[in-house]
Amino acid sequence: MQDETGVLGVNLHTILVVEDDAVVRTLTLEVLEAFGYQVFGAEDGDTALSILRSEQALSLLMTDIGLPDISGLELAQQAQTLRPDIAVLLASGYDAQQNQEMQDAVVRGAVATIRKPFQLDQLRSTLQAMLA
Numbered sequence: 290m291q292d293e294t295g296v297l298g299v300n301l302h303t304i305l306v307v308e309d310d311a312v313v314r315t316l317t318l319e320v321l322e323a324f325g326y327q328v329f330g331a332e333d334g335d336t337a338l339s340i341l342r343s344e345q346a347l348s349l350l351m352t353d354i355g356l357p358d359i360s361g362l363e364l365a366q367q368a369q370t371l372r373p374d375i376a377v378l379l380a381s382g383y384d385a386q387q388n389q390e391m392q393d394a395v396v397r398g399a400v401a402t403i404r405k406p407f408q409l410d411q412l413r414s415t416l417q418a419m420l421a
Contacts, residue, residue, distance in 0.1 A: 302348035303327040307337040334359030354381040
């Protein structure tokens with residue numbers, strides 16, 4: 290039998306992870322797969338936008354705020370234009386300005402945020418709450 294968590298507890302949600310640091314991206318993808326999510330990775334905004342424009346089903350966009358070609362906030366805005374129902378999780382380990390930009394986005398109700406480095410339990414509970 291299949292329910293919202295899928296067959297045998299496998300999660301049916303699909304997450305696109307956008308992270309320019311290859312090690313961080315790989316580790317995040319591995320953790321999300323271990324949580325039971327289907328995952329896709331992108332190293333930059335252009336690659337992410339190609340996936341967002343495709344027919345690929347996506348439940349959530351998890352993006353670093355400090356990407357080299359487009360900010361995570363800009364990517365989030367474009368993602369929500371392309372896919373109005375997509376949830377967005379911004380991740381940052383950077384400066385106060387980026388943190389303020391993230392908080393402003395949260396106040397507008399557009400996204401949720403998580404600070405890097407994040408704890409696995411914190412990531413899991415944040416994703417569960419966003420995808421409930």
